[in-house]
Amino acid sequence: MAPEAIILAILWGALTLYLLFGGADFGVGIWEVNTALQSTERERNLLYKAIGPVWEANHVWLIFFLVCTHAAFPRAYAALGQALWVPLLIAIVGIVFRGAAYAFRANLLGQRTQRTIWEIVFAVASTVAPFFLGAAAGAVASGKLEFNDAGEYQGDILLGWISPLAIFTGFFTVGVCAFLSAVYLLRESVNQQHDDLVKVWRRRALVTGVIMGVLSLLGVAFLAFEPESFWSDFHERSLPLFGIGIASGFAALVALWYTWPLAATIAAASTVTCVIWGWGVAQYPFLLPPNLTIKNCKTSDSVLWAMLWSIAVGMVIVVPSLWWLLAIFKGAHHDASKKSSGY
Amino acid sequence: MTDVLLFAASTGLDQLWAARMQMALTLGVHIILACFGVGFPVLMLIAEGRYLRTGDAIWKTLARRWSKAFAVMFAVGAVSGTVLSFELGMLWPKFMGTFGAVIGLPFTLEGFAFFIEAIFAGIYFYGWDKLSPRVHLLTGLAIAVSGLASAWFVVTSNAWMNQPRGFDLINGVAVNIDPIAAMLNPATGAQTTHMIFAAYMVTGFSVAAFYAWERLRGRDMAYQRHAMALGLFLGMVFALPQFVVGDWAAKMVAQTQPVKLAAMEGQFQTEVSAPLRIGGWPNEETRRTEYALELPGMLSWLAYGDTNAKVDGLDEFPRDETPPVAVVHIAFQVMVGGGSYLAALTLWGIGCLVWKRHLPRQRLFLFALVAAGPIVVLALEAGWVVTEVGRQPWIVHGIMRTKDAVTHAPGMEKVFWITLAIYTLLTVMTIGILRLLARSPLEAAADGS
Numbered sequence: 045m046a047p048e049a050i051i052l053a054i055l056w057g058a059l060t061l062y063l064l065f066g067g068a069d070f071g072v073g074i075w076e077v078n079t080a081l082q083s084t085e086r087e088r089n090l091l092y093k094a095i096g097p098v099w100e101a102n103h104v105w106l107i108f109f110l111v112c113t114h115a116a117f118p119r120a121y122a123a124l125g126q127a128l129w130v131p132l133l134i135a136i137v138g139i140v141f142r143g144a145a146y147a148f149r150a151n152l153l154g155q156r157t158q159r160t161i162w163e164i165v166f167a168v169a170s171t172v173a174p175f176f177l178g179a180a181a182g183a184v185a186s187g188k189l190e191f192n193d194a195g196e197y198q199g200d201i202l203l204g205w206i207s208p209l210a211i212f213t214g215f216f217t218v219g220v221c222a223f224l225s226a227v228y229l230l231r232e233s234v235n236q237q238h239d240d241l242v243k244v245w246r247r248r249a250l251v252t253g254v255i256m257g258v259l260s261l262l263g264v265a266f267l268a269f270e271p272e273s274f275w276s277d278f279h280e281r282s283l284p285l286f287g288i289g290i291a292s293g294f295a296a297l298v299a300l301w302y303t304w305p306l307a308a309t310i311a312a313a314s315t316v317t318c319v320i321w322g323w324g325v326a327q328y329p330f331l332l333p334p335n336l337t338i339k340n341c342k343t344s345d346s347v348l349w350a351m352l353w354s355i356a357v358g359m360v361i362v363v364p365s366l367w368w369l370l371a372i373f374k375g376a377h378h379d380a381s382k383k384s385s386g387y
Numbered sequence: 388m389t390d391v392l393l394f395a396a397s398t399g400l401d402q403l404w405a406a407r408m409q410m411a412l413t414l415g416v417h418i419i420l421a422c423f424g425v426g427f428p429v430l431m432l433i434a435e436g437r438y439l440r441t442g443d444a445i446w447k448t449l450a451r452r453w454s455k456a457f458a459v460m461f462a463v464g465a466v467s468g469t470v471l472s473f474e475l476g477m478l479w480p481k482f483m484g485t486f487g488a489v490i491g492l493p494f495t496l497e498g499f500a501f502f503i504e505a506i507f508a509g510i511y512f513y514g515w516d517k518l519s520p521r522v523h524l525l526t527g528l529a530i531a532v533s534g535l536a537s538a539w540f541v542v543t544s545n546a547w548m549n550q551p552r553g554f555d556l557i558n559g560v561a562v563n564i565d566p567i568a569a570m571l572n573p574a575t576g577a578q579t580t581h582m583i584f585a586a587y588m589v590t591g592f593s594v595a596a597f598y599a600w601e602r603l604r605g606r607d608m609a610y611q612r613h614a615m616a617l618g619l620f621l622g623m624v625f626a627l628p629q630f631v632v633g634d635w636a637a638k639m640v641a642q643t644q645p646v647k648l649a650a651m652e653g654q655f656q657t658e659v660s661a662p663l664r665i666g667g668w669p670n671e672e673t674r675r676t677e678y679a680l681e682l683p684g685m686l687s688w689l690a691y692g693d694t695n696a697k698v699d700g701l702d703e704f705p706r707d708e709t710p711p712v713a714v715v716h717i718a719f720q721v722m723v724g725g726g727s728y729l730a731a732l733t734l735w736g737i738g739c740l741v742w743k744r745h746l747p748r749q750r751l752f753l754f755a756l757v758a759a760g761p762i763v764v765l766a767l768e769a770g771w772v773v774t775e776v777g778r779q780p781w782i783v784h785g786i787m788r789t790k791d792a793v794t795h796a797p798g799m800e801k802v803f804w805i806t807l808a809i810y811t812l813l814t815v816m817t818i819g820i821l822r823l824l825a826r827s828p829l830e831a832a833a834d835g836s
Contacts, residue, residue: 096509096512096513097509097510097512097513097514098509099462099509100461100462100465100505100506100508100509101502101505101506101509103465103466103469103505104465104498104501104502104505106469107468107469107472107498107501108498108499108502110469110472110473110476111472111491111494111495111497111498112491112495112498114472114475114476114483114487114491114494115487115488115490115491115492115494115495116488116491118483118484118485118486118487118488118491119484121476121483121484121487122476122480122481122483122484122487123480123484124476125473125475125476125477125478125480125483125794126477126480126794126795126796129477129794129796132473132477133477133802136469136470136473137809139466139469139470140466140467140469140470140809140813141809143462143463143465143466143469144462144463144466144813144816144817146462147458147459147462147463147820148459148816148817148820150458151455151459151820151823151824152820152823195484201795201796201797202797343487343488343491343561343564344488344561344562344563344564346563346564346565346566347488347489347491347492347564347566350492350566350567351491351492351495351566354492354495354496354499355495355499358495358496358498358499358502361499361503362499362502362503362506365503365506365507365529366506368506368510369506369509369510372510372514372517372518373509373513373517
């Protein structure tokens with residue numbers, strides 16, 4: 045197998061994990077916006093406590109994605125930086141503010157007003173960042189970014205990224221984050237035996253799940269209007285993933301209805317994974333359709349192999365560590381008896 | 388938004404200047420946070436280790452409180468680092484497009500090191516009551532080691548910008564890439580060591596300065612003394628060896644980037660038995676460094692080990708290949724001056740330890756130590772200015788000019804001013820939160836999070 049294809053698969057894996065883990069962290073802030081910050085103190089404690097230990101690790105998937113992209117596909121990275129600098133810039137500002145607001149908020153125990161301000165900042169920034177990251181992804185998927193074969197951006201430097209699909213993907217990403225977050229928080233509430241919060245999150249997860257189901261169908265309709273080749277590839281290659289996605293989406297709703305938190309978590313994660321991979325498989329081998337492929341963007345094989353080896357070695361350390369982190373703080377038996385109030 | 392950006396584009400401050408200021412600002416803030424990311428885990432570890440060994444609760448309180456301060460700096464540092472990984476592509480697309488792959492390996496490895504640091508930071512911050520003390524200490528060790536590793540990896544790629552190796556450039560495309568040779572370029576050894584030592588010094592002296600200030604203001608208990616001693620200890624360990632490493636780094640610059648050395652030393656004319664200039668103002672009109680204290684032959688000796696050696700001056704190089712001399716020379720003086728101050732402080736501390744078996748207790752020493760806080764940060768920034776501005780006009784020494792790498796995106800100046808406002812706010816907030824943490828009652832931290 046060509047090394048660039050393996051790297052691409054790893055990149056897509058990192059993107060998936062960023063959405064599954066980091067996306068759920070965004071979701072926490074999105075729920076604060078959705079509820080107009082009306083959560084009770086208990087609800088809010090659950091929110092912030094849930095993301096505390098995994099916050100930094102979840103964020104690193106994004107950094108990992110960025111550095112691997114610029115190392116393996118430098119031309120695509122430079123092209124993205126030029127074409128999508130407006131949405132990415134706004135997303136960065138969002139990421140900076142939510143990261144900082146999260147840390148500030150946790151330590152402003154006495155100062156109610158200041159704490160509230162940073163909670164608002166956190167919530168808004170957590171909604172803005174995934175919207176624009178999603179819009180950037182949608183702009184790529186639309187295939188309407190104009191590059192020449194050298195990877196230089198030819199389109200409108202300010203508005204070229206805007207397309208119906210990009211805007212749709214922005215909203216869709218925000219919805220995915222909110223949905224994942226609601227499902228995970230249902231599981232946290234069950235594990236910690238907060239019966240009232242179980243009710244709240246079950247209802248929220250169900251409602252978001254149904255909305256996202258409808259949006260997904262809309263999304264498929266959208267793709268019908270996108271470039272012909274893209275749609276036909278989607279039709280041929282992504283159909284199995286599309287099928288699994290729909291099935292696990294329904295499974296997630298059923299599991300939520302009966303409050304089976306673990307099953308709901310797995311089914312929700314599987315649905316989201318199918319969406320990401322459905323997109324990836326459909327546009328393979330294009331990185332930035334219509335003309336930048338992994339072949340004409342990749343760097344030399346010596347670098348790709350060096351990267352693959354270092355990723356293999358790195359993962360041997362990272363995967364067990366990450367597993368341990370999740371086992372300590374997200375295992376089914378992390379209990380109510382040892383409540384610590386976060387930090 | 389569009390209108391704002393278009394307006395900004397039309398006001399036209401130089402694109403290159405705006406992009407460079409943007410990079411300088413975001414990197415200048417990140418470098419401080421990154422230094423604490425490398426150094427702070429060591430302090431927490433020593434404090435926690437002391438607690439496990441002695442059972443003295445003060446050490447445990449210190450370790451827990453420091454871990455909270457570290458958590459704040461780590462969180463802000465993580466996002467300021469993310470900004471940089473976006474900016475590399477957004478501000479310098481030609482640089483990343485051409486050379487992204489050559490320095491891709493250290494960035495990938497740095498990504499992993501940071502990953503491990505983030506995972507174990509989560510376990511460490513939240514695992515005080517969930518893990519056995521010994522295991523908890525080990526998770527702290529993982530943070531310290533991975534922090535060190537990520538600093539090393541990321542600085543290798545900056546060293547590569549000074550000494551590009553491991554590729555051939557054919558028709559503007561980097562081919563025959565050898566990522567290991569790129570990573571282990573001639574500048575790597577000295578530059579990474581110099582930076583890592585600086586990180587420990589920044590952490591140690593800043594912490595010591597804070598507690599020295601507390602003691603001067605009357606909060607002079609065992610807690611503050613322990614904390615100050617530990618910070619000072621870390622700083623002192625590295626302050627003197629840093630001179631040796633700095634000399635190594637300068638000798639490397641003399642060999643590989645003589646034009647940078649000439650700018651650092653304000654050496655306009657090529658000279659045999661060149662003097663070491665302390666202070667002074669390089670005048671680019673008269674091509675002389677004025678008002679400097681000159682030590683005859685010392686520069687030749689420092690750079691080449693021979694007081695009669697020939698040192699190339701700036702006039703040896705084409706005008707469009709020399710960096711802005713005044714900035715580089717003065718930044719270099721500030722860095723060396725700051726380092727000398729810290730070394731003097733260290734000698735005072737060591738002398739007192741040897742003769743009196745305790746650290747200096749004079750108020751004068753405490754005042755001097757308070758000053759060491761800002762001085763060590765200033766020296767850090769100055770050192771970074773030396774290496775970055777000293778490399779100009781190149782982004783990749785001798786190969787790609789900074790002006791050829793910069794983005795054509797409009798409105799960079801506006802973006803810079805907005806960034807400046809955001810970073811100012813965040814800096815003020817971070818300092819405010821750290822002060823708040825330092826002021827919280829000791830007992831609160833002692834009995835739980």
